[in-house]
Amino acid sequence: MGRSPCCGDESGVKKGPWTPEEDQKLVKYIQKHGHGSWRALPKLAGLNRCGKSCRLRWTNYLRPDIKRGKFSAEEEQTILNLHAVLGNKWSAIAGHLPGRTDNEIKNFWNTHLKKKLIQMGFDPMTHQPRTDIFSSLSRLIALANLMDGQSMEEHAARLQAEAAQMARLQYLQYLLHYQPPASMATSSNNLDASSFSDMDSLSLLNLTPTFLQELNDITFSHLPNLQLPPLKKEQPTQAPDFAVFTQDENSPSSPYLPACSLPSPPSVAAIIPQPSPVDMADDSSIVSSYLGEASSIWSDHLLLEHPLFQEIA
DNA sequence: AATCAATCCAACCGCCTTATT
C-alpha cells in the first residue's frame, strides 16, 4: 500500500511561482498561528496551494531568518569541507551554515563549487584527483609550474591524503565532543569503533585500525592520568567551531590548492603538545582541544596561498 | 538590436523516514 500523493493529482491546486499576494497570505498566517499541520495550512490561510508547496516556500524563501546574497569565502570553505565528509547531505551541511537553506547550498554546489573542483582536476563527489585523461591534462597544466622536482602524482596523492585525514580528524573532534564514546566517559583506556554512540557518523570516517590506534595514543598515552568528568551530550544548535575549516582573510577559497615547496606535515602524534600536569587535571575538553590544535596546525599546510589559485578561479 | 547559449535558482517530484493510530 503506497500512500496517496500529497497534492500531485489534486485538481485546481496552483503550481509554479508564488505571487507576492500568496507570499503575504502565507507569512501573515504563519506569523499569527504558526504553521501547525502543513497539510491543513493552505485551506486555513486561504491559499490554493498544497501543504508541501507552502512548506517549501516558507522554509526556502519566506522564513525571516534566511540569509540572502552571495556566499562568503568562509561559507564556501565550510561547504567544501563538509561535503568532503558528508557528501550530498545538504540539510546536514545547511545545519552548519546559519541562515542558509539546503536548497540554496545544493544550488550553489551544483552551479559553482562542483565546477570549481572539476576545473582543478578533482572529482566533486569523491574529492579525489580525477584519473580521466582530460582532467589529468588540466591538472598537469595547472600544476606544471609548481613542482620543484617533486612527482606530481606524489604531490596530489599527499594533498588528498592530508585533506581526507583532516576531514576525518575534524569530524572525530566533533564526535568526541558531542557524542563521546562510553569508554571515554568511564576513562577506560581504550577507544574502538564499537564504543562510539553514532555508528553511522563514524562509518563515514572509514576509520582504520591504524587511525584508531593513533587516536588511542593521542587520547590516552599522551594524557595518562587524565580524569574525564562527564562530557556534555547535547547537540549544539549552532555548528561546532571547526577550527580546521576556518581560514584567514588571505587564504584561498579552496582546501585543495596545490602549494609548492610544501614540507610534509607532521604526524598527528608528533604535533600533539605534551600537556602540563595543570592542564591534565583541568578540563574534560582537553582531548578535543588537542585534536583541534593538531587540526589547526595541519590546516596551515593545506591552506597555503598561491597565485595559481587566482588563475584557476 | 536580435538571436542564441549558458547560467541561475525557485519550485516540483518522488522517495525515504518518522510519527501516529
Next chain:
DNA sequence: AAATAAGGCGGTTGGATTGAT
C-alpha cells in the same frame, strides 16, 4: 506489527536572466 499520514530530503526541471555573438 501493520497501515497510513505527514514531514523531510535529494535530484531534477524549466522559466527567467545574463552574456556572447
